[in-house]
Amino acid sequence: MTQATPIPWNATIARRRDVSPGVRLLWIRPDSGAVARFEPGQFIQLGWPKPEDPAGEPPTRVRWNKRSYSIASSPDEHEAYELCLTLVAGGVLTPRLFDLEAGARVWCDDAPKGHFTLERIPAGRHLVCVATGTGIAPFVSMLRRYRGTGRFRKLTVLWGARESADLAYHAEWTAAAAADTSIAYAAITSREPASSAWRGARGRVQSLLEPATFEHVAGESLSPEDTHALLCGNPAMVDDVRPLLEARGFVLDTARAPGNLHFERYW
Numbered sequence: 368m369t370q371a372t373p374i375p376w377n378a379t380i381a382r383r384r385d386v387s388p389g390v391r392l393l394w395i396r397p398d399s400g401a402v403a404r405f406e407p408g409q410f411i412q413l414g415w416p417k418p419e420d421p422a423g424e425p426p427t428r429v430r431w432n433k434r435s436y437s438i439a440s441s442p443d444e445h446e447a448y449e450l451c452l453t454l455v456a457g458g459v460l461t462p463r464l465f466d467l468e469a470g471a472r473v474w475c476d477d478a479p480k481g482h483f484t485l486e487r488i489p490a491g492r493h494l495v496c497v498a499t500g501t502g503i504a505p506f507v508s509m510l511r512r513y514r515g516t517g518r519f520r521k522l523t524v525l526w527g528a529r530e531s532a533d534l535a536y537h538a539e540w541t542a543a544a545a546a547d548t549s550i551a552y553a554a555i556t557s558r559e560p561a562s563s564a565w566r567g568a569r570g571r572v573q574s575l576l577e578p579a580t581f582e583h584v585a586g587e588s589l590s591p592e593d594t595h596a597l598l599c600g601n602p603a604m605v606d607d608v609r610p611l612l613e614a615r616g617f618v619l620d621t622a623r624a625p626g627n628l629h630f631e632r633y634w
Contacts, residue, residue: 374416374429378475380467381447387532389454390501391465392439394447395475401445405479406486407508408631410435411448414474415463431474434460437504437599437631438479439536441511448475451501451535483599483631485509485518487620493521493594495585497608499572500528502600505631507536510543514550520593523551523585527572527604529558531565553584573607591616591627598630605630 381396395413397403405411414431440449455461467473483505488494496506503526513519528534534554544552553575555568568575575581581589596612598605609630613619618626 374474376472376474378473380469380471380473383467383469386451386535387530389529390533390535391452391454392535393450393452393464393467394440395450395473396447397475402440402448403478405438405442406484407442407512408437408484408505409479409481410437410505411450411479412436412476413450413460413464414476415460432459433476434458435480437481437483437501437508439504439507441508443512448479451504451507453501453533481631483597483629485513487625488595488627488629490518491520493523493585493587493590494519495589495594495596496522496524497572497576497596497598497600497604498524498526499600499604500533501535502631503536505599506597507539510540510550514543514547519549521549521551521585521587523581524553525572525575525584526552526554527575527600528554528556531556531559531563531567551585571607572604573611576608576611589615591618595627595629598628600632602632605632 378395378397382394384392412433412435414433417430417432436450438448439451454465540552544550555572559565598608612628617628619628620626
């Protein structure tokens with residue numbers, strides 16, 4: 368009988384932090400000893416072997432179930448990729464990752480990928496970032512890398528989650544906004560228990576874009592003239608917010624025609 372093919376793991380879970388029952392932070396350290404070069408907004412793929420056919424011979428090579436995860440760490444952090452995961456019931460990979468402890472072995476792609484970066488956005492603009500769930504990760508990376516560099520005139524982040532317990536980076540964003548007038552932040556929850564101590568907004572993240580609400584959060588109105596909007600998260604959110612912004616004069620950025628509206632579906 369053919370022996371099972373050795374699994375070519377190439378990374379280790381260096382650390383894990385449980386944020387809530389459905390949200391977890393993982394730090395993935397490649398065997399090379401350092402992360403590959405990347406830009407804030409890019410993602411890395413993790414993989415787990417596909418199950419072998421119990422009725423047949425073991426495969427001659429490992430086949431992977433792969434999923435993409437946006438990187439929350441700054442490119443200046445070289446030891447591990449920080450990833451924020453949401454538990455997806457019935458998912459192919461994420462439930463498996465939720466079972467792993469620090470020290471467990473995983474497969475990690477050799478290099479990050481993706482174009483949801485600031486490459487096509489001129490410096491000194493107002494960046495309005497709308498996220499749901501773990502779609503906040505690329506904006507965390509941008510905050511950590513670009514804060515204080517002049518890369519943006521202002522950074523306004525609107526973040527929606529089901530419950531306040533899922534807001535893995537709430538303290539970091541709150542502190543950044545309190546210490547830096549160029550950063551504005553608001554979080555909103557859609558399924559927060561009525562009896563909880565959460566004092567923030569309740570509802571859908573789209574409501575934070577209403578003119579009066581947005582001006583209260585950002586300290587200025589939402590103008591497409593010097594603003595770029597970046598959307599990342601649930602596809603339904605992207606589909607709802609995109610026409611709202613286009614109605615206010617925002618134009619979708621494409622490979623053929625530059626615009627000031629960018630999005631990444633993250634689910």
